[in-house]
Amino acid sequence: MDGSKKRVLILGAGAAGISTALELKKASAHATGLEVTLVDQRDDHCPLPFVWQVVSGSVQPGHISFPVRVLLKEGDGAGPVRFKQSQVQGIDVARKVVSTDDGELEWDYLVVTLGSTTNFFGMADAEENSQTLKSLSDAVNIHNRILDNYEAALQERDEQRRRELLTFVVVGGGPTGIELAAAIQDFVRKALVRKYPSLTSQVRVLLVEAQDALLSGMKAKMSELAISRLHSRGIEVLLKTRITRVWSGGIQTADGQTIPTRTVVWVAGVKPVAVVESLPFNKAKGGRIVVNQYLEVSESPGVYVLGDCAYLLQEDGSAPYPPTQQVAQRQGPACARNIIRAIQGKDQRPFRYRFKGQVIYMGRNLVLAQLGGRVFDGFAAAIVRRVYYLWVFISYLGLPTEFRRKLGALRDWVPAYFYHRNTTRLE
Numbered sequence: 334m335d336g337s338k339k340r341v342l343i344l345g346a347g348a349a350g351i352s353t354a355l356e357l358k359k360a361s362a363h364a365t366g367l368e369v370t371l372v373d374q375r376d377d378h379c380p381l382p383f384v385w386q387v388v389s390g391s392v393q394p395g396h397i398s399f400p401v402r403v404l405l406k407e408g409d410g411a412g413p414v415r416f417k418q419s420q421v422q423g424i425d426v427a428r429k430v431v432s433t434d435d436g437e438l439e440w441d442y443l444v445v446t447l448g449s450t451t452n453f454f455g456m457a458d459a460e461e462n463s464q465t466l467k468s469l470s471d472a473v474n475i476h477n478r479i480l481d482n483y484e485a486a487l488q489e490r491d492e493q494r495r496r497e498l499l500t501f502v503v504v505g506g507g508p509t510g511i512e513l514a515a516a517i518q519d520f521v522r523k524a525l526v527r528k529y530p531s532l533t534s535q536v537r538v539l540l541v542e543a544q545d546a547l548l549s550g551m552k553a554k555m556s557e558l559a560i561s562r563l564h565s566r567g568i569e570v571l572l573k574t575r576i577t578r579v580w581s582g583g584i585q586t587a588d589g590q591t592i593p594t595r596t597v598v599w600v601a602g603v604k605p606v607a608v609v610e611s612l613p614f615n616k617a618k619g620g621r622i623v624v625n626q627y628l629e630v631s632e633s634p635g636v637y638v639l640g641d642c643a644y645l646l647q648e649d650g651s652a653p654y655p656p657t658q659q660v661a662q663r664q665g666p667a668c669a670r671n672i673i674r675a676i677q678g679k680d681q682r683p684f685r686y687r688f689k690g691q692v693i694y695m696g697r698n699l700v701l702a703q704l705g706g707r708v709f710d711g712f713a714a715a716i717v718r719r720v721y722y723l724w725v726f727i728s729y730l731g732l733p734t735e736f737r738r739k740l741g742a743l744r745d746w747v748p749a750y751f752y753h754r755n756t757t758r759l760e
Contacts, residue, residue, distance in 0.1 A: 338366045339676050342431060342438055344421050344608075345446035346373035346401050348380070348658045349640035352665025353444050354405060354414050360673045361413035367676075369413055372433060374420040376401050379469040381658055385509075385694075387472035388479075389516040390524060390755035394469055421447065421608050426633055442635050442672050445622070446665075447609055449641035449656065452602035459579040463504070463599035466513060473759045478596055479520065480758055483529050493593065497582050499536045500594040504576060505601035506542030507549065508693050511559055513598060514540040514568050515695045522567065528756050539569040539592065541576060541584075543601070550652065551691065554708045555701060562695045562710070603656065609642050617644035617653070626683035628668045637672070639664040648685055659689060 341357060343350050354371045361367045377398045386392040401416050419433040424443070431438045451467060453460040464478065465471050479501065486498040501521070503514040518538045526533045540547075540563060546556040547570070563570050571586075578585040583593040604610075605620040614630050615623045621644035622630060628643065630636045640661035644653050654660045663686045671681040690704035702709040 338368060339441050340439060341367065341369045341442045341444065341672060342440035343369065343371045343444040343446065344373075344424075344431065345448055345640075346371055346375070346378050346416070347446055347448050347640060347661065349446040349661035349665045349668075350444070351378060351401070351404055352662050353446070353639070353669045354665075356666040356669035357672065358405070358414040360669060364673060364676070367413050370415055370417055370438060371401070371405065372417045372419055372421060372431070372438065373401065374418065374434075376416070376418045377469075378404060384466065384469060384472045385512050385516045387469065387759070388466075388475045388513065389520040390476060391516075391519075393755065394473055394759060398469055424608060424612060426613065426636065440635075442675070443637065444668060444672075445609065445612075445636070445638045445642055446640045446661070447606050447642055449603035450606050451599060452604040453599060454602065456576075456579065459504075459576065459597075459599055462579045462581055463597040466509060466598060466600055475517075475596075475598060476520075477758045479517065479525075480756070482595055483525060483532060486532055486535075487529065495535065497593040497595045499532060500539070500592065501537070501596045502539045502541060502584060502592060502594045502598070504541045504597060504599045506540060506544065506547035506570075506572070507600065508691055509600045510540055510542070511547060511563070511701075512694045513600060514538055514563065515566065515699075518566055518568050519696060524756055537569065538567070539571060541571045541574050541586075543573070543575045545573050547572075548691075548693075550655075551703055552706075552708055555691075555703050558701055558708065558710050559693070559695070562699060562701065566696055566699075603641065605642055614638075619644075621653075621656075627671050627681040628664060628684050629671070629681070635675070637668045639668055645684065647688065654686070654688065657691075660686065 343353055350371060350373070354369055357367065357369045361369070378401050379398050383392060383397045387394050405414055405416055417435070419435045422432040422434065424431050429440050429443070431440065431443070451465045464475050466475065482498040486495050489495045489498060501517050503510050503517070521536050521538065522533065546553065547559045548555045560570050575587040576584050577587050579597055582595065583591055584597060585591050609622065610620055612622065614632065617623055622638045622642055623644045624638050625631045626645070628637050628639060628645065630638060641656040643664070646653055664684060667684045674681050690702065693701045695701055700710065
């Protein structure tokens with residue numbers, strides 16, 4: 334690399350953004366003149382696979398929230414990688430400038446990892462009256478909503494209003510929806526039963542899916558097992574059920590069914606954030622930006638898109654890489670290495686990764702997993718899940734100053750296994 338300054342701007346401090354920044358920091362030891370700026374509106378990072386555990390009270394929010402500057406080992410801000418807390422307002426591709434709340438930032442190489450937002454499919458009433466699960470604060474809000482509803486139900490004499498308070502509806506039959514419904518059922522049936530024994534028999538947890546199966550895109554056996562396991566746990570599953578209206582006291586479906594509820598959590602789909610939607614790039618159905626095998630936008634060399642924002646077919650061409658943390662964590666280092674190679678005038682290398690599969694929590698010792706072409710459930714899948722979560726968690730453990738926080742999360746999991754959950758409001 335020559336001695337000229339090369340500015341790399343990374344937008345978004347999720348799994349892809351953090352891993353890109355860390356790989357570039359490692360490369361900077363042998364690459365002079367590299368300046369990397371990571372931008373995000375929040376100064377903490379939370380691994381999304383752990384978020385639903387906050388809903389069920391099995392882990393404290395602070396134990397799975399990691400300061401970005403500590404993850405980057407930024408110190409006093411000096412060095413090749415620095416973090417800037419600011420919200421991205423727009424991207425001018427022609428000028429190579431990003432507008433933020435704190436002014437403009439220029440780049441030579443741009444990495445877009447801004448994630449996604451909840452897709453309400455144009456239903457303004459659903460957006461207004463539903464909870465979402467896209468962040469740690471969302472999980473805290475759902476946890477607190479459940480507790481507030483229980484307290485209100487204790488005082489409520491009207492049966493209809495009590496039914497609304499104690500009915501919890503999850504919309505979306507993907508992995509997130511299934512894990513969330515299972516987590517809520519764990520919380521209300523195993524933890525809150527000790528605190529509110531008189532209300533337990535009146536509680537309903539429902540999972541609503543518009544298609545005729547759960548876990549679209551996975552093997553049919555995964556859907557069949559998921560439905561069976563959810564039913565066995567007392568969770569109502571409504572397939573081929575499209576929601577047409579959501580209001581503060583319930584939902585209505587296309588077949589005319591009305592379900593009274595004060596709590597609707599919408600995880601039925603995602604879409605790119607507004608900044609990504611506005612970019613003048615080729616997009617696939619759903620709005621994800623089409624990238625080439627190097628994770629680069631073909632029509633705009635030097636611009637890379639990763640994670641939820643990116644659309645890239647897997648090597649066999651059968652389907653795009655799914656927008657999961659597993660994929661994002663591997664795209665980051667691959668992107669960083671390609672940027673270094675591009676700066677050095679070398680050929681970039683294709684991103685190749687064989688998606689390992691999906692592990693879905695459905696209760697204590699009740700897990701569903703698809704690994705390659707095989708489907709597991711029961712105890713075998715539970716072992717796989719524990720190994721996977723430990724691997725994800727240990728990837729955040731190389732920080733002595735944060736060891737106490739991570740040890741706290743591990744301590745949370747032991748009593749949580751026996752349903753000793755946090756049944757107080759979270760701040």
